[in-house]
Amino acid sequence: MMRNPTPIPRILLNNVSCMRNAQTVLRDINVSVHDGGALVLTGANGSGKTTFLRMLAGFCAPSAGEILWDGHDITSSSGVYDQYKLLLNWLPLKDAIKEKKTVLHNVRLFEFLEGKQGRSMEAIEFMGLGRLANEEARLLSMGQRKRLQLARLLAIDRPFWLLDEPSVALDAEGVKLLEYIIDAHRKKGGIVIVATHQQIRIEDAMSLRLPERFPRRKTLVDMLR
């Protein structure tokens, strides 16, 4: 009997490099992620974690190599990218929160743009912001703003999450919630790629530590040792 062939990874980076400002930031990256997979990117400031996520989001193109989605190069034709980008949910450091609109509006707007409705309040409550739903977003603390961003992620519910420093400013309970939603998302077959400097518990995640890009000079921390 013929065995099932190994499934092609949902996403595959094949010898990918990326330049910014005429400098190579990422060099010869090879990584593959299957449905339900998670990849954690770590590395020093400036090592290219955000660049990696931006490249996967299609905001900057690889200077060499290819990014394959279901075996199709996302940069080869706009048709592939147009389909691929509808699966992405990008959680950036800049939160794009409308200060004078309510918390609920800030989540509903994203849901509306997605052509969905009815999940925003549940997502807000899940992220512990229920009592603030009708407050203006400008009143939120940094950690509450991060929770609002995560509520958007839940309300939209796309399969491929690109998370840039998702735990920054979250308290211990917030980090647990983040870990929980990542786990639940993966159990549904979703993919999560996280750039972080902090410990986030993600079971069986692959990890990729990006190398430092500049020769180290002595820093104040070294001198204090």
Ligand SMILES: Nc1ncnc2c1ncn2[C@@H]1O[C@H](COP(=O)(O)OP(=O)(O)OP(=O)(O)O)[C@@H](O)[C@H]1O
């Ligand atoms: N808009 C830009 N134009 C040109 N170069 C940029 C731009 N943004 C970042 N870079 C450069 O790309 C390199 C990688 O930056 P990136 O933001 O990807 O690093 P990072 O690993 O996410 O850093 P951090 O840990 O500080 O968030 C840095 O040297 C940075 O100077």
